Structures are given as structure tokens and as C-alpha cells.
Amino acid sequence: MIRTGIPGIDEMLGSGIPKGSKVVFSLEPGVDGRPFMYRILRTVLSSGKNALVIAPGATKTAFCSDVSQLMETDQRREPGRVTVLDSAVRDGINSRSRGAKTRLKEWQKVIRETIQENAIEVLFVYFDLLYEDFGLEPALRLLPSGEEGRGLVTIVEHLNLEGDSLVSRFVSEGSFDLIISLHSAISTIPFFNFLTLEYVSWSQIPRRSIPYSAGGGTLRLYIPKIIVTGPPSSGKTTFVLNASDSGLSSDRGDADGFRTTVTMDLGWLHLRGFDIHIFGTPGQPRFDPILPQIFRNAMGVIMVIDVTRPDTLPRARELLTLAYAAKMPVVIAANKADLPHRMNERQVRESLKLKEDIPVYFISSLRRSDVHSVLESMIDHITRLSS
Amino acid sequence: MYSYKTGIRLIDEVKEGLSPGSNILILAPAMSSGENLGYSVARPLPGEYSLVLSTVRRSVDLLEFFSSVNIDHRRIGIIDAVTKLSTPDIRDSTQVCYVSSPSDLTGIGIKFSSLVESIFAGEFPESGDTLFPPPIRFYIDSLTTLLMYRRLEVIYQFLHAITAKLKKMEAIGIYALNNESFDEKTLSLIKQLMTVMIEVKHEQNGELLRIRGLPGVSQDWVRFGISETGLEVIL
Numbered sequence: 001m002i003r004t005g006i007p008g009i010d011e012m013l014g015s016g017i018p019k020g021s022k023v024v025f026s027l028e029p030g031v032d033g034r035p036f037m038y039r040i041l042r043t044v045l046s047s048g049k050n051a052l053v054i055a056p057g058a059t060k061t062a063f064c065s066d067v068s069q070l071m072e073t074d075q076r077r078e079p080g081r082v083t084v085l086d087s088a089v090r091d092g093i094n095s096r097s098r099g100a101k102t103r104l105k106e107w108q109k110v111i112r113e114t115i116q117e118n119a120i121e122v123l124f125v126y127f128d129l130l131y132e133d134f135g136l137e138p139a140l141r142l143l144p145s146g147e148e149g150r151g152l153v154t155i156v157e158h159l160n161l162e163g164d165s166l167v168s169r170f171v172s173e174g175s176f177d178l179i180i181s182l183h184s185a186i187s188t189i190p191f192f193n194f195l196t197l198e199y200v201s202w203s204q205i206p207r208r209s210i211p212y213s214a215g216g217g218t219l220r221l222y223i224p225k226i227i228v229t230g231p232p233s234s235g236k237t238t239f240v241l242n243a244s245d246s247g248l249s250s251d252r253g254d255a256d257g258f259r260t261t262v263t264m265d266l267g268w269l270h271l272r273g274f275d276i277h278i279f280g281t282p283g284q285p286r287f288d289p290i291l292p293q294i295f296r297n298a299m300g301v302i303m304v305i306d307v308t309r310p311d312t313l314p315r316a317r318e319l320l321t322l323a324y325a326a327k328m329p330v331v332i333a334a335n336k337a338d339l340p341h342r343m344n345e346r347q348v349r350e351s352l353k354l355k356e357d358i359p360v361y362f363i364s365s366l367r368r369s370d371v372h373s374v375l376e377s378m379i380d381h382i383t384r385l386s387s
Numbered sequence: 388m389y390s391y392k393t394g395i396r397l398i399d400e401v402k403e404g405l406s407p408g409s410n411i412l413i414l415a416p417a418m419s420s421g422e423n424l425g426y427s428v429a430r431p432l433p434g435e436y437s438l439v440l441s442t443v444r445r446s447v448d449l450l451e452f453f454s455s456v457n458i459d460h461r462r463i464g465i466i467d468a469v470t471k472l473s474t475p476d477i478r479d480s481t482q483v484c485y486v487s488s489p490s491d492l493t494g495i496g497i498k499f500s501s502l503v504e505s506i507f508a509g510e511f512p513e514s515g516d517t518l519f520p521p522p523i524r525f526y527i528d529s530l531t532t533l534l535m536y537r538r539l540e541v542i543y544q545f546l547h548a549i550t551a552k553l554k555k556m557e558a559i560g561i562y563a564l565n566n567e568s569f570d571e572k573t574l575s576l577i578k579q580l581m582t583v584m585i586e587v588k589h590e591q592n593g594e595l596l597r598i599r600g601l602p603g604v605s606q607d608w609v610r611f612g613i614s615e616t617g618l619e620v621i622l
Contacts, residue, residue: 029548030496058487062475066487069478087488128493132538159493161544184500 002122002153005043006036007273008210008221012383013178018202019151021177022143024127026160026167031182031193033157035214038067040155041124045078049121052083052114056090056129071217083118085110090129104138111142115152127158140175167198177201185211192222197383205384213275223276223299226378227328228265229291229319230304231312232283235335239304239365240265240280243375249280264294271372272379278302283315295322300329300378305348307334307341307362313351320352329381330358333374337362389522391435391559393428394617395585395596401604407522407557410550410580414566415587420594420613422528424587425563426452427618429526431462434516436506437524438499440466442489442532457615461512464502466495468532481510490536492545499525499549503556523558525549530564530577539573543580550580596620 003016010016017023027033044051055063063084068074075082089110097103107130114120123144130139143154160166160181170179179198194211211222228236228243241247244267265280281287281294295301301323305316323330334348343351345360354360359377363370390404398405405411411428415421422443431437441449446467453460464482468489471477477485484501486494505511506521527533533542546562553560566574566586578584584599588608595608610621 027493029492029545030500030552032497032500033493034497057491057493059472059475062471062487065476126493128541129490132541157493159496161541161548 002040002047002049003043004036005039006219006221008212008383009180009273011272011274011379012197012205012208012210013200014203017153017178019153021202022154022156022175023178024156024158024170024176024180026158026170026179026181026198028163028181028183029159029161031184032214033182034066034070035217035219036180036182037124037155037157038071038217039219040122041067041082042071042073042075042078044122045075045080045082048079050081050083050119051122051124052085052111052118052120053124053126054085054111054130055124055126056085056087056133057126058087060084060086060088073217081118083114083120085114090133094133100134100138104134104142107142111144115144121152123152123154125154125156127156131158171199174201183209192224195221208383210383220270220275221273223274223379223382225298226276226278226375226382227281227295227298227301227323228278228304229281229301229323230283230333230335231306231309231315231319234283234304234306234309234312234316235365236280236283236304237265239302239333239335239371239374240267240278242365242368243267243269243278243371245269247278269375271375274379276375276379278375283319285315285318291319291322295326295328298326298328299382300331301326302331302333302374302378303352304333304335304365305352306336307343307348308336308339310343310347310351313348317352329378331374331378331381332358332360333365333371334360334362335365338364338366389518389557391522391524392432394430395428395598395611396620397598397604397609398583398601402601405559405583407559408554409582410553410560410562411583411585412578412581413561413563413585413587414574415563416567416589417565419587419589420611421565421587422563423456423613424585424596424611424618425526425528425561426456426458427613428585429524429561430458430617431524434518435522435524436462436464436511437526438464438466438502440468440495440499440525440527442468442527442529444528445470446483446485456613464505464511466498466502468495481505488536489532492537492541496545496548499552520557523553523556524561525553525558526561526563528563530562531568534564534569534573539576543576546577546580593621 001016003010025033025036093103093106097106144152167181170176178200181196181198184193192211194209196209213220213222228240230236237249247267249265267278269276348360361374392399392404413421413425429437446465450460467485471485471487484498586597588595593610596611597608598604612619
């Protein structure tokens with residue numbers, strides 16, 4: 001396995017990319033693939049592995065300078081070595097060889113020799129000029145196969161001007177072991193970028209889209225909205241505040257000293273490589289008209305119930321219908337399990353009429369570790385499991 | 388809806404400017420004012436911003452040119468596809484970004500997005516008139532150069548993606564192309580993405596332009612000149 005160095009992606013893939021795999025980052029025009037390519041390159045070099053970069057559109061100096069600027073590091077100081085086949089190599093081959101077949105053979109020769117001479121373990125390819133020079137299938141043949149490569153990992157960046165049809169072709173023809181497409185969500189204003197895990201050959205991970213943010217050489221996957229909901233006084237605010245690295249509660253007390261959430265609780269945390277925003281809803285039915293809007297565009301729902309109060313479960317069932325309607329992953333946090341209670345998992349499942357694949361965790365939301373185990377389960381559901 | 392004044396009286400008086408999402412192709416022979424005509428149309432008016440993809444001039448020369456023709460370059464972002472060929476270590480600034488060569492369509496797309504984000508983030512100087520979304524004119528000073536580096540089909544697909552983005556952003560695109568360098572098939576494919584076409588030609592008494600694609604606007608050839616204040620049509 002080689003690690004990508006991008007925590008969220010390594011988490012999603014298990015622990016990285018198996019040896020001998022071919023990976024493609026398919027870029028929508030305008031989306032920056034460099035944070036992914038450069039991060040993996042840096043991770044590879046820092047682990048002492050040697051890398052070959054095929055960058056037919058740039059000079060070696062321009063490429064290395066761009067890596068240094070974006071990653072704010074000097075790759076020459078890493079224990080692994082990088083070799084670059086750059087625009088000068090392409091110009092040389094184009095000027096020496098007439099005809100695409102001869103040029104293709106020369107590229108194959110120079111790639112094979114460079115890999116052998118430099119003990120290359122990871123190959124990085126900027127693909128679109130090769131695709132343009134030779135066509136798709138011959139250009140794909142330039143990428144060493146598993147047998148030729150002897151464990152070589154190939155990472156390809158491709159400016160995809162053909163859209164979904166090319167990605168579908170890559171999937172159906174098994175051209176790559178891992179296909180990730182990068183998109184920008186631009187409307188009238190620039191919004192955010194997101195990646196779609198289109199295909200993984202070594203794992204049963206369903207197609208998933210995750211927003212991400214990149215800047216200053218760092219790259220973070222982003223789960224913009226997880227809803228924490230449940231009946232009144234089930235412990236949602238405590239859950240949100242204990243889950244968060246920074247959070248805000250809108251609890252207000254009445255004349256009798258009873259406190260309740262009057263709008264929303266907000267929390268932010270970084271967990272398992274993901275930046276996550278969590279939104280705690282109020283529990284009283286009088287807020288129901290606003291809940292569909294709060295649920296909109298959420299990626300998952302955590303239902304907090306109070307196991308000492310079975311009488312509140314009908315309200316939880318009402319709230320679950322909203323999550324089911326939005327077809328979002330659901331995790332049940334059976335809270336206050338540290339207090340005397342009589343409910344077990346079977347009773348919770350029966351009362352809430354839960355499907356078998358919805359996990360139930362008996363927790364105390366006062367304990368951060370309990371709360372995080374619920375969130376980790378939710379991250380798995382969002383990123384790795386079928387909903 | 389915002390309307391982009393072109394500085395060409397024939398268009399601005401009849402149509403009151405161009406609607407957002409318009410794409411203007413300037414077809415001009417070599418050694419003509421086609422490229423400068425493009426800069427004139429791309430000039431940002433108060434409250435507007437311009438982005439220029441320069442495949443011909445280095446950004447330092449372009450900034451000098453803007454000063455010489457009295458164009459306020461503080462609201463212009465430049466994607467420079469020339470300088471990095473000779474100075475590979477050069478670093479991006481807020482308003483000037485570099486790509487390795489005109490063949491680097493990936494880089495051009497990235498720098499375009501980055502400059503648009505900078506405008507929306509308020510990193511360009513404001514002009515006092517704050518409009519939302521900020522009107523943006525995007526100018527490719529030489530489609531000719533891009534077509535020399537990449538295949539027609541690739542450039543077509545790339546422009547298709549860019550024009551779709553401009554439409555979403557309610558911006559306009561301006562593209563200069565040397566009509567003597569390419570065959571009819573190339574020209575007609577590029578024209579498919581355009582809403583307005585301005586043709587330029589030389590004659591003994593100066594340069595003439597003709598506007599196509601705007602109903603109600605005269606399609607006759609008219610003489611024009613470009614001065615510090617902009618473009619002047621001589622009727």
C-alpha cells in the first residue's frame with residue numbers, strides 16, 4: 001500500500017492505494033488537481049520512494065518550482081528522488097520520430113528505461129497531451145501494466161473535456177483501479193469543489209461525492225452538514241458541544257429554569273481527516289415547519305434518544321420520517337445509557353421500527369469518546385457504506 | 388439584468404450593450420488592430436472587472452500597454468501564458484497568474500477559477516460601484532495561439548466548458564482569432580460557440596469592422612480607430 005497523505009481519502013480507501021494499482025484524477029476544467037497530485041508526490045518522496053513524473057506540457061524547472069510553491073517545501077530535501085520526463089522530452093521525441101506509432105514506441109522505451117534505471121515505485125502522469133498526441137487507447141497503453149510495472153503505482157491526472165462519458169468508459173473498461181473525479185460547484189458565484197469516488201477495484205465502496213477545500217498546500221475533505229436531531233431533552237445540545245472542537249448552543253431557559261434549544265446548535269470539528277459541521281435541531285414539534293429546510297443538503301442524520309424515557313420515542317419516530325424522506329444515512333445515539341434504564345437494543349429497534357443496517361450506539365453524550373464513536377460511524381456511512 | 392457596454396456605438400446605441408453570457412469573436416487578419424479591438428471591448432467599466440488570457444504578450448508588457456492606452460489595470464486579472472517559458476520560477480500575485488505554456492489548458496482553467504474567486508473574495512481593488520454578481524469580461528487575446536498548440540477538437544471542448552462557466556457567472560467572453568490562418572471548418576466550429584462576431588479588414592483608407600449576430604445592428608462595413616479613450620467608429 002502507498003498512502004496518499006490525504007487523510008480523508010486514505011480513510012475512505014481503507015489505508016491507501018495497493019501496489020500495482022492505476023489511479024486517475026479526472027478533472028473538470030477549472031478545477032485544481034495539483035493539491036492531490038503534489039500531496040501524493042510529497043508523501044511518496046518523504047517515505048523514501050522514488051517517483052517518475054511525466055509532464056509533457058511543462059519544463060522540469062517549471063514543474064518543480066510549481067510543486068515547491070504550492071506545497072511550500074523543497075522536494076529535493078525528501079529522502080526519495082523524483083525524475084521528470086518533461087516538455088523537452090516530448091519535443092525531442094516529436095522532432096526525431098515521424099508518425100504516431102514510432103513516437104509511441106519511443107515514449108514506451110524511455111518510460112520503461114527510466115523506471116528501471118531509477119528504481120521507480122510510483123509513476124505520476126499528466127495525461128491530456130499524451131491522449132491528444134496518440135488517442136485514448138494508445139495513450140493508456142503507455143501506462144505500464146501490472147506485470148510490466150512489478151508493483152508500480154501509477155497516478156494519472158487528466159483534464160476531462162468529455163465529461164461523464166469518459167469516466168463511464170474508464171469504469172466499464174476497467175482502465176483504472178481507482179477513479180476519482182474532481183468537480184467545481186459553480187453557479188453565479190464560485191461555491192465549493194467536490195470529489196466523486198467513482199470506482200475502486202479493491203473495495204466495495206459505493207460511488208460517493210464529498211466536498212473538499214484546498215489552500216496553502218493543505219487539502220481537507222469536508223462534510224458540510226450532519227444533522228443531530230431527536231425528541232426534546234434527549235441530550236442533543238450536549239452531544240453537539242461535546243462532539244465539537246468549537247461549538248455554539250442557542251439554549252435558553254424559561255422562568256422555571258427549564259432549558260431548551262430555540263433555534264439551532266452549531267458545531268465544527270476535524271475528525272478522521274474530515275472537516276465537519278454539525279447542526280443540532282430543536283426537538284419540540286412547534287419547530288417542525290423549519291426542519292425540512294435544516295435537513296436540506298445534509299449528508300447524514302444522528303438521532304439522539306433518551307433511553308430512560310421510552311415515552312419520547314414516538315416523537316423520535318416522527319423525526320425519523322424526515323431523514324428517511326431525504327434518503328440520508330441514519331445513526332441512532334441511545335443517550336443517557338450511563339443512567340438506570342430498561343431499554344435494550346431490540347426494544348429501541350422495535351419502538352423506532354429501524355431497518356437492520358441502521359446502527360444503534362448506547363452512549364453518554366457527556367463522554368466525548370462516546371460521541372465521537374457515533375460520528376465515526378456516521379462518517380463511515382457517508383463515505384464508505386451503501387445508504 | 389446587467390448590460391455590458393462594448394464601446395462600439397453601433398452596438399451600444401441600438402442594443403444598449405450585450406447581455407450576460409454573450410461571447411464575441413473578433414475575426415481579424417494578421418497585423419491588424421484585431422487584438423487591440425479586443426482589449427478595447429474588454430476594458431472594464433466602473434464596477435466591472437476584466438480577466439485576460441495573454442498568449443502573445445508577457446504580463447509586464449501588457450501592463451505597460453494598459454498604461455499607454457489609459458486602461459485602469461487595477462481591476463484586470465491576467466493569466467500569462469508567455470513569461471513562464473523563459474522564467475519558470477516566477478510566482479503568482481493576486482492579479483497576475485502564470486501558466487507553463489499556451490498548451491497548458493489545465494493550468495489556464497485553474498488560474499481562471501482562482502482569479503474569479505479573488506474577485507468574489509474582494510481581493511481586487513473596488514471601484515466604488517459595487518455590483519453583484521461582479522460583471523466580468525474575459526478576453527483571450529489569441530485563440531490563434533491556442534489552436535497552434537492544441538488540436539481544434541480539444542480547444543472547442545475547452546471553450547465549450549469556459550463559455551458555460553461564463554454564462555453561469557453572468558460574465559461575457561471576447562476572443563480574437565486570425566481568420567487568415569485557419570480553414571473554414573475551424574472557423575465555423577469556433578463560431579458555433581459565439582453569439583456576436585466582429586470582422587476586421589484592411590483597406591487603403593484604414594481599417595473597417597463589421598458586426599454580425601445582433602439583429603437590428605447594421606451589418607455594413609464601417610471605418611474605426613482605437614485611441615486612448617477607446618474605440619471610435621467613423622460613420
